[in-house]
Amino acid sequence: MASVDAGIFQIGPDISGGEPQRVFLDRLRRVAVESGRPIMFGVLATRQGVDPNPWAYQTRYLDETAAVGGRMFGQATTRSINAVFSLKSYLPFDALPGWQELRELPLEEQKHRLADPEVRRRLVAEEAQMKPRDSVLQGGGAATTDPRKPDYGNLYPMFSVDWDDPSVADLAQQSSKHPVEIIIDLCLEDDNRVFVQPLVNESPGDVLGILKHPRTLATFSDSGAHVCQEMGSSLQTHLLSYWVRNKQQFTLEEAIRMLTFDNASAWELPDRGLVRTGYAADLVVFDEARISPRLPTVEQDLPGNARRLVQKADGIAATIVNGAVAVENGQATGDFAGRVLKGRLAAH
Numbered sequence: 001m002a003s004v005d006a007g008i009f010q011i012g013p014d015i016s017g018g019e020p021q022r023v024f025l026d027r028l029r030r031v032a033v034e035s036g037r038p039i040m041f042g043v044l045a046t047r048q049g050v051d052p053n054p055w056a057y058q059t060r061y062l063d064e065t066a067a068v069g070g071r072m073f074g075q076a077t078t079r080s081i082n083a084v085f086s087l088k089s090y091l092p093f094d095a096l097p098g099w100q101e102l103r104e105l106p107l108e109e110q111k112h113r114l115a116d117p118e119v120r121r122r123l124v125a126e127e128a129q130m131k132p133r134d135s136v137l138q139g140g141g142a143a144t145t146d147p148r149k150p151d152y153g154n155l156y157p158m159f160s161v162d163w164d165d166p167s168v169a170d171l172a173q174q175s176s177k178h179p180v181e182i183i184i185d186l187c188l189e190d191d192n193r194v195f196v197q198p199l200v201n202e203s204p205g206d207v208l209g210i211l212k213h214p215r216t217l218a219t220f221s222d223s224g225a226h227v228c229q230e231m232g233s234s235l236q237t238h239l240l241s242y243w244v245r246n247k248q249q250f251t252l253e254e255a256i257r258m259l260t261f262d263n264a265s266a267w268e269l270p271d272r273g274l275v276r277t278g279y280a281a282d283l284v285v286f287d288e289a290r291i292s293p294r295l296p297t298v299e300q301d302l303p304g305n306a307r308r309l310v311q312k313a314d315g316i317a318a319t320i321v322n323g324a325v326a327v328e329n330g331q332a333t334g335d336f337a338g339r340v341l342k343g344r345l346a347a348h
Contacts, residue, residue: 002037006345009037010041033069040075046201047203058074075217076216077210077235082196082197083229085197087107089307092148102114150168156195157194217266219263220235238293241292245289292314296309296310321336
C-alpha cells in the first residue's frame with residue numbers, strides 16, 4: 001500500500017480495553033506513519049467486561065497519530081450497537097428445550113401457546129437454567145449474542161426510535177411480573193415487537209463524545225452482515241432526527257457534512273461529497289422536520305424464505321444517483337444509474 005500510495009486499511013477493534021488495546025493502537029499508529037495511507041478502526045466504548053473501555057484514549061491516539069504525520073480515523077456509530085431479538089426472529093431463550101420445541105411451530109401456533117397460562121409458567125421457570133451473562137464476560141470477551149441469561153436492565157423493547165424506552169427490568173418491576181412474562185406479553189401484543197440489547201456504546205453520552213471528535217467519521221454499520229441479529233442502516237436518519245432535531249447537538253449543516261463530505265474525503269472519493277460542477281449528482285431530497293428512521297421489522301423475503309431485518313425511513317422524498325431518480329417516496333423507480341466505486345489504481 002505504501003509503495004503504490006493507494007488503499008485504505010481498516011481493522012475491527014479489540015473492545016476488551018486495557019493494555020492489549022493500547023498495544024494494538026501503538027502498532028496501528030506505526031502502520032499509519034510508515035505507510036502514509038489512511039487507517040480506520042471503530043471507536044467503541046463499553047461498560048461490559050473486566051476492564052473498562054473508555055473511548056477517550058482511543059480518540060487521543062487519533063490526535064497523536066495526526067501529530068506525527070499519520071492519517072487515522074475513528075468510525076463512529078450514532079447510537080448503541082445492539083443484538084436484536086423478536087418473536088419473528090430470535091429470542092434469548094431459544095436454545096432452552098421447552099422454548100426450542102415451541103419455536104419450531106408456526107407463528108400463530110406459537111402465539112396461541114404463549115397465551116396458555118400453564119405453558120407460560122413452564123417457559124418462565126425454564127429461564128432459571130440459563131447461565132449467567134457474567135460467565136460470558138470473564139476474560140474480557142464483552143460483546144456476544146450467545147444465548148445466556150439476559151441482563152434485563154440492558155434489554156429494551158422498541159416502542160420508538162428515540163433513546164428513551166424503559167428496560168424489560170423496569171417494566172417487570174412496575175407490573176410485579178417476571179421479565180420473561182413481560183417479553184411474552186409484548187410479543188403477543190405485537191408480533192413485530194423488536195427488543196434490543198446494547199452490546200457496545202451503551203451510553204448516549206459516550207456516543208455523543210465520539211461523534212463530536214474532529215477525527216471520527218459518522219459511519220459504522222454491520223447492515224447485511226448478520227441479517228437478522230444486528231443492523232445499523234438507520235445511522236444516517238438517526239443522526240438527523242435524534243442528534244440534530246431532537247437533541248440539537250449538531251446543526252443540520254454540520255450533520256450533512258459529516259455524512260457526505262467528511263466520509264468521501266476520508267475514503268479518497270474525489271468527485272463525491274459536495275454539490276459541485278463535475279461531481280457525481282448523488283443527492284437525497286428530504287424534509288428536515290420529518291426525517292426519521294422507522295421501527296425495524298422482520299421480513300421473510302430472502303432465498304429459502306429466510307428472514308432479515310428491514311428498517312425504512314420517513315421524510316425522504318427521493319434518492320438521486322448519478323443524476324437519475326433511483327428511489328421516490330420509498331419505492332424503487334427501476335432507473336439504476338449507480339456504478340461500482342473503484343480505487344485510484346483499479347479505476348485505470
